[in-house]
Amino acid sequence: MTRTILFLLSFICSATMAIAQDDILKTLQEEGPSQEVYIELDSLLEANYHKLISKNMKSSGIPGYRIRIYSESGLGAKEEQQRIRASFLSLFPGLDAYNRYDEPFFKIYVGDCRTRSDAIKLNDIIKKEFPNTIIIPDYINLKSKD
Numbered sequence: 001m002t003r004t005i006l007f008l009l010s011f012i013c014s015a016t017m018a019i020a021q022d023d024i025l026k027t028l029q030e031e032g033p034s035q036e037v038y039i040e041l042d043s044l045l046e047a048n049y050h051k052l053i054s055k056n057m058k059s060s061g062i063p064g065y066r067i068r069i070y071s072e073s074g075l076g077a078k079e080e081q082q083r084i085r086a087s088f089l090s091l092f093p094g095l096d097a098y099n100r101y102d103e104p105f106f107k108i109y110v111g112d113c114r115t116r117s118d119a120i121k122l123n124d125i126i127k128k129e130f131p132n133t134i135i136i137p138d139y140i141n142l143k144s145k146d
Helices: 002-018 024-030 043-058 077-091 116-126
Strands: 062-072 097-102 105-113 134-140
Touching: 062 077, 062 116, 077 097, 077 105, 105 116, 105 134, 116 134
Parallel strands: none
Antiparallel strands: 062 105, 062 134, 097 105
8 A cells, every 4th residue: 555655645746757847746636536546645645735736836946056256245245256157258158157146145156967977077176277166056048968
């Protein structure tokens, strides 16, 4: 019985990823008795399911890593952020650079690395020009392969 429930929950989670617009849990519960599958859930499990769906809809991108090359506050920090970003983009034209303001710091993040090892490789290249780099877990943009 436990295996069946775990299988159904894993099926629901994978189906949810495949069909982003439809609420598969609601569909399965509404069509329960007339179909071969009927799902009865604990209220806490259902609440957590809905929290996860709403969190995923709000987040843009996928979990990954970026490299922070600049983080400063104070007078002139915003202008310095813009100058360093322009310098980075001229040195590394194939990479994206993202300005961010996390009060009171102006920061620049670069790269969209899926794994930490990709981020370490990129960090080794960038560190030659920007010595104060830090690898940070972040939501990254998924690039299409053309």
